[in-house]
Amino acid sequence: MTDASKLEAEGDVAADFLEELLDIADLDGDIDMDVDGDRAAVSIVGGDLEHLVGRDGEVLEALQELTRLAVYREIGDRSRLMLDVGGHRERRRAALIEIAREAIEKARADHQPIALDPMSPFERKVVHDAVAEAGLRSESEGADRQRHVVIVPTS
Numbered sequence: 323m324t325d326a327s328k329l330e331a332e333g334d335v336a337a338d339f340l341e342e343l344l345d346i347a348d349l350d351g352d353i354d355m356d357v358d359g360d361r362a363a364v365s366i367v368g369g370d371l372e373h374l375v376g377r378d379g380e381v382l383e384a385l386q387e388l389t390r391l392a393v394y395r396e397i398g399d400r401s402r403l404m405l406d407v408g409g410h411r412e413r414r415r416a417a418l419i420e421i422a423r424e425a426i427e428k429a430r431a432d433h434q435p436i437a438l439d440p441m442s443p444f445e446r447k448v449v450h451d452a453v454a455e456a457g458l459r460s461e462s463e464g465a466d467r468q469r470h471v472v473i474v475p476t477s
Contacts, residue, residue, distance in 0.1 A: 326357060332393050332401050333362040339392040340366060340405075343385075349374070361402040364389070371408040379414065382407050383442055404444070415448050422452035422473075429458065429475040436473045440464065446471050 333355035344351050350369030357363065366374065375382045386405040393401040406412065421438065429436045438449065446462055449471045453460040459474045 325360070328397075328399075329357045329360075329362045330355075331397060332403055333357070333364055335393045335396045336362065336364045336389045336401075336403055336405070339389055340364065358404065361404055363404045363406070365406040365409075367408065374407045375410045379410060379442065382410060383444075411444065414445065418445055418448045419452050422449045423456075425473050426453060426456045426458055429473045433475050435475070437463070438471045438473070440468050440470045449473075 337353045337355055340353055344366070349371070351366045351371055351374075352368045354365040354367055355362070356365075373381065374385060376384075382405065385407070386403070389405055390401045390403055393403060404411070418441075425436045425438060441449065446469065450460050450462075453471075453473050458476055461472050461474065462469055463472050464470050
């Protein structure tokens, strides 16, 4: 099985799982599937879906993990599938890039490391990518819910 067909299979399993979940919960929503780089990307769109996102995306993170477990159960390989609900992750990505830009400017101006607030793995990856693109270095520090990004200015 090629990488692309494996990712498509992951997306199909995830879509079936999520459609069943939406039916059980009697929620309206459509499932969109795509392949984004090296991972399957599945989105639930339409309807009133904010309760599937939850405060600070907590419900979305849990739903993503359940979906990954469903994919693992069917396919037998750990999935890096990315789930979005109602465009939440895309909006959050844009906000995080702006937060990263401001912190990058401050790190450059002050020549001091800048520690950001704790973030989810998805959020930290967005920030790390923005920092690398700006030519700086970043590290994740802390554990569990306190894990955060530190932006390190170049010498």
